[in-house]
Amino acid sequence: MKFHVVAATASLGGLLFGYDTGVISGALPFIRDLFQLSEAMQGFVVSIALLGAAVGAATAGSLADAYGRRKVILVVAVLFVVGALVCAAAHEVVTLLIGRAILGVAIGVASMLTPLYLAEMAPAEKRGGVVSLNQMCITLGILLSYIVAYLLSEVDGGWRWMLAVGCLPGIVLGIGMLTLPESPRWLAGQGRHDEAADALSRLRDDGDVTAELNQLRTDLKARDGQIAPWSALLAPRVRIPLIVGVGLAIFQQVTGINTVIYYAPIIFEKAGMASTSAAILATAGVGVVNVVMTYVALKLLDTAGRRKLLIVGLAGMAAMLAILTAGFAVGTEGALAWIATLSVAAYVGFFAIGLGPVFWLLISEIFPLAVRGRAMSVATVANWGSNLIVSQVFLMLIAGLGSATTFGVFAVMSVGALLFTIALVPETKGRTLEEIEAGFAGDAVKA
Secondary structure, three states, rough: OOOHHHHHHHOOHHHHHHHHHHHHHHHHHHHHHHEEEOOHHHHHHHHHHHHHHHHHHHHHHHHHHHHHHHHHHHHHHHHHHHHHHHOOOOOOHHHHHHHHHHHHHHHHHHHHHHHHHHHHOEEEEHHHHHHHHHHHHHHHHHHHHHHHHHOOOOOOOOHHHHHOOOOHHHHHHHHHHOOOOHHHHHHOOOOHHHHHHHHHHHHHOOOOOHHHHHHHHHHHHHHOOOOOOHHHHHHHHHHHHHHHHHHHHHHHHHOOHHHHHHHHHHHHHHHOOOOHHHHHHHHHHHHHHHHHHHHHHHHHHHOOHHHHHHHHHHHHHHHHHHHHHHHHOOOOOHHHHHHHHHHHHHHHHHHHHHHHHHHHHHHHHHHHHHHHHHHHHHHHHHHHHHHHHHHHHHHHHHHHHHHHHHHHHHHHHHHHHHHHHHOOOOOOOOOOOHHHHHHHHHHHOOO
């Protein structure tokens, strides 16, 4: 089996993640008008999916450690299909919320498990690009949701079709995962070494997997082949990677990225766009920038390195948010729409080469194998929890504090994330997962 087939199929989880998080931005203005939703209820329609995502992420690690990565991804594919169809069929707010909650659980599990599965399947020298293919698929899913939303924005009841389209990649993901192998690292951790060897042989073109298998056995022997308990997250060798993972998880959200993903048309309307359709079209342009810059990141992650891209991206995000803040503060008639569109597009571009792909890649790399599933769950829950809070209060902040102050807060948070990265985030480029683990263990001993 060609490894790129495995990577492309598994990354459909990222495509679904992106589509189902992005599509609400195009559907929300129509849902708002149909159901006469207040700003708080609009926030709840968005954030209930994030609450579901936090629940999904919280359980994903334990489920993946107990039943395997592949089986859990198969269940997720079913949830994506069911959730999309429930949302599309909703004739009252309660049904819509139930469908959004189901999608949220699927998104939460996929956000944690897809990069984990890819990281454990990929050879070290290709891991950065392969795992970040998931981020590329997330951005493609977001862009696809914007394009679908624009095409259906003039159709009567088009928001239902926007939501229903999400079931199609879910079906493809489920069928595709039936043909893929289980993670060799998980199989070896279960003592199923022959199956692990067979899975590796299917994944590696040269067929010689002896060295990789020996490394796995060495790592398993060091921890007696046991999955560590939750209390192991408090061990000294896990402390620094956990601080890094959770810190980046929170910063990814409090710097404001998903307020743009969820509410971009509303932001552009406030900046002076002439119509909802025009605002959705501008949002699609931002989605194109997101995809292009994520592709650039894919090409650079295994050459320039994770840390450098993270620093450049965060510095650019802070600068663009400062410009957006100034634009709303000055409030130039007519020109404000252009200032908002261009600065938001550039902000998303800097996110796409740094904090977007690097966060998900790093949390798949920095945790020891014994606690990887659980530790990634903690970081992912922190990410979705922060996303939930920021997305729920965003429209209320805009109404209460004004757009300039709100985006000014995001700019300050971006500076904080930059300082955090400079102080704590290591470079993991070109190192095996076992070498990264050994490096953090050495730091713990020094401390």
